[in-house]
Amino acid sequence: MFGVATSAGSWGCYDDGSTKQVSAVEQVPTEIVEPPAGAIPPTVSVVIPCLNEEENIAQCVQAARAALTAAGLNGEVLVVDNASEDNSAELARAAGARVVYEGRRGYGSAYLAGFAAAKGSYIVMADADLTYDFDDIPRFVAELEAGAQLVMGNRMNNIQPGAMHWAHRYIGNPLLTGVLNLFYRTGVNDAHCGMRALRSDALEKLDLRTTGMEFASEMVIRAAKAELAIAEVEIAYHPRGGDSKLSRFRDGWRHLRFLLVHSPTHLFIVPGTILAGLGALATITVLGHISLLGRGWDLHALIGGELLTIIGVQVLALGLCAHAYGTYFMGEKDAWFDAMRARFRLEHGLAIGGLITLGGVVIGAIILYRWIQHGFGSLSEENLAIVASELLIVGLQIFFSSFLLSILGLRSVARDRS
Numbered sequence: 001m002f003g004v005a006t007s008a009g010s011w012g013c014y015d016d017g018s019t020k021q022v023s024a025v026e027q028v029p030t031e032i033v034e035p036p037a038g039a040i041p042p043t044v045s046v047v048i049p050c051l052n053e054e055e056n057i058a059q060c061v062q063a064a065r066a067a068l069t070a071a072g073l074n075g076e077v078l079v080v081d082n083a084s085e086d087n088s089a090e091l092a093r094a095a096g097a098r099v100v101y102e103g104r105r106g107y108g109s110a111y112l113a114g115f116a117a118a119k120g121s122y123i124v125m126a127d128a129d130l131t132y133d134f135d136d137i138p139r140f141v142a143e144l145e146a147g148a149q150l151v152m153g154n155r156m157n158n159i160q161p162g163a164m165h166w167a168h169r170y171i172g173n174p175l176l177t178g179v180l181n182l183f184y185r186t187g188v189n190d191a192h193c194g195m196r197a198l199r200s201d202a203l204e205k206l207d208l209r210t211t212g213m214e215f216a217s218e219m220v221i222r223a224a225k226a227e228l229a230i231a232e233v234e235i236a237y238h239p240r241g242g243d244s245k246l247s248r249f250r251d252g253w254r255h256l257r258f259l260l261v262h263s264p265t266h267l268f269i270v271p272g273t274i275l276a277g278l279g280a281l282a283t284i285t286v287l288g289h290i291s292l293l294g295r296g297w298d299l300h301a302l303i304g305g306e307l308l309t310i311i312g313v314q315v316l317a318l319g320l321c322a323h324a325y326g327t328y329f330m331g332e333k334d335a336w337f338d339a340m341r342a343r344f345r346l347e348h349g350l351a352i353g354g355l356i357t358l359g360g361v362v363i364g365a366i367i368l369y370r371w372i373q374h375g376f377g378s379l380s381e382e383n384l385a386i387v388a389s390e391l392l393i394v395g396l397q398i399f400f401s402s403f404l405l406s407i408l409g410l411r412s413v414a415r416d417r418s
Contacts, residue, residue, distance in 0.1 A: 044068060044075035044141055045120030045200075046134070048097075049110035053128040054086040056241040061095035063134040064126070071138035079128070080114040082106070088128075108208070108215030115203055124197040129240040131163065132195040136235050140197035148231035149202045150223045152188045153195040155237035162239045172252050179256065180217065183263040184224040188232060191220050192255070195235060202228055207331070213251050214258040221262055225333065264326065265336070268319025276312025279305045283390070287383065299382055306390040313394050317401035324408040341409070349402025357395030363388035 046064045050057055061077050068075040079092040080100045093099050102113035115123065122144050126132050132153070143151040159169060177191040194216070198206075205226045210218045223230055260267045282305025284290070286297050326332035327341075367381045367388065 040074065042074050042076040042120045044073050044122045044124060044137070045118035046075060046077045046124045046126065046137065047080065047111065047114035047118055048077065048092075048126055048128050049080045049082060049107065049114065050084060050088050050092065050128040051082045051105070051110075052084045052086050052088060054084075054088045054091055056130050057088050057128050058091045058095040059241075060126070060128050060130065060134065061092050061097040064137065065096050067134045067137045070135075071141070073138065073141060075120060076118075078114055078118055080110040080117075082110040104211065106211040106215075107213045108211040108218070111215060112208060112211070115200075115208075118200065121200055122197060123200055125195065127194045127240075131238050131240045133236055133238070136195065136233065139233050140195075143231040143233060144197055144199055146231075147229055149199050149228040150219070151197040151231045151233055152190065152220070153193040153235040154188070154190040154232050155193050155235055156190050157234060158236040160236060160238045163237045176217075176252070176255050176259070179259050180220060183259060183266050184221055186220055186224045186230060188220060188230065190232075192216050193235075198223075202226075210258070212254065214254050217255050217258050218262075221259070262326075264319045264322035265334070268315050268322055272312045272315030272317075272319055274312070275308050275315060279307070279309030279312055281305070282308065283387070287387070299386075302383055302386050306386050309390055310393050310397070313397050317397055317404075320401070321404055321408065324405050328408055328411040346402055346406040349398060349405070353395045353397070353399030353402060355395070356391050357399060360388045360391030360393075360395060363391065 046068070048057075048060055048064070053060075057079065061079065064077045068077075077097040078100060079089070079097040080102050081089040081092070082105050083101075083103050089099050089101070098117075100113055100117045102110050111125065122141055124137050124140050126134065126137075136153070140151045140153075155164075156169075156173065173190065173192060177189065180186060180191045181188070196219075198219075202223075205228065206219060206222045208215065208218055208222065220230075282297070282301055285292055286299075286302040286305065289296065320337075323332075323334060323337040324341075327334065327337060363384055367379070367384055370381060371379050
């Protein structure tokens with residue numbers, strides 16, 4: 001297995017492992033301390049989630065404030081205390097931070113609370129473990145002022161000795177970043193860097209929901225889907241202060257799981273197409289008596305082809321339903337699926353499924369006729385029987401899956417009429 005080094009690594013082991021569909025509106029922090037009345041709204045809000053970081057938090061707050069002052073930026077430092085059991089909140093406040101309390105533990109929960117409380121037009125995110133240089137804040141803000149809507153840090157070219165476990169550096173981060181770029185074409189080099197920045201007006205487009213450490217992946221995925229302008233800043237990554245709370249294997253799996261479930265095309269459509277294609281190829285090879293690999297193929301290859309085809313069609317149907325759910329219930333946008341649903345209707349699926357089913361019935365009738373002709377005696381029509389069953393199953397899958405897609409689409413019809 002693998003791990004992933006991210007700011008989320010300090011948090012993922014504290015919630016229950018589920019990905020909850022919780023909106024930013026619902027994630028109202030337990031208590032928000034407002035700035036003094038009449039204060040000039042800050043341009044930059046530095047949001048730092050904090051869970052039992054009394055060894056580091058004061059130094060982080062001081063460094064962030066010093067960076068803002070040195071750059072001449074009107075800003076605030078906002079620490080989100082995520083139910084710490086030490087003196088982190090008091091130390092942060094004494095160092096000059098505005099403290100927000102979020103009692104529901106989780107990396108995403110802390111940031112959703114911080115975003116709700118932030119007053120700045122620009123939000124800079126960073127950890128409370130001294131792994132990042134707060135002096136880099138002006139560089140992130142400069143990218144936002146230049147037009148970027150999300151700015152990602154890239155640690156991978158400047159990792160200090162002892163700062164990142166080898167499994168994170170050479171397996172976890174490259175693998176997960178590679179998968180994310182393959183699925184969503186984000187173009188980032190360090191998808192799980194904890195130091196990043198975004199425009200506050202981009203939060204509505206992002207519609208961030210997850211409460212655990214997969215929040216880091218969700219932000220990049222939703223930014224890519226919303227076609228936000230993403231920039232990248234090269235930064236250094238230092239050894240953390242205090243004890244790490246990263247659950248290496250569990251948190252790595254949660255990131256990968258999140259990437260997969262938010263890409264029905266790669267999770268269902270691609271594998272389903274490959275399986276169905278291989279099954280159809282095997283069926284054609286057997287029925288056409290085609291020699292392959294220097295030999296002929298018969299009954300068992302045909303059975304294998306049938307299984308692959310049936311499984312492939314079922315996985316494809318699940319993928320289409322997943323796309324429909326994402327489009328109609330979660331507001332996802334996918335050009336391929338949008339084009340498909342604009343061209344095809346329920347009746348098309350029913351016609352295709354019905355014709356394939358009819359083909360299976362006709363072949364079954366032929367087998368029955370031959371059996372009757374033989375006086376209900378022995379019958380050697382194994383190949384035809386397999387093809388008939390395959391057509392019947394696939395046809396019925398398509399037929400009823402079309403109805404399910406239509407049912408999911410009722411939400412879109414109701415929404416258009418309202």
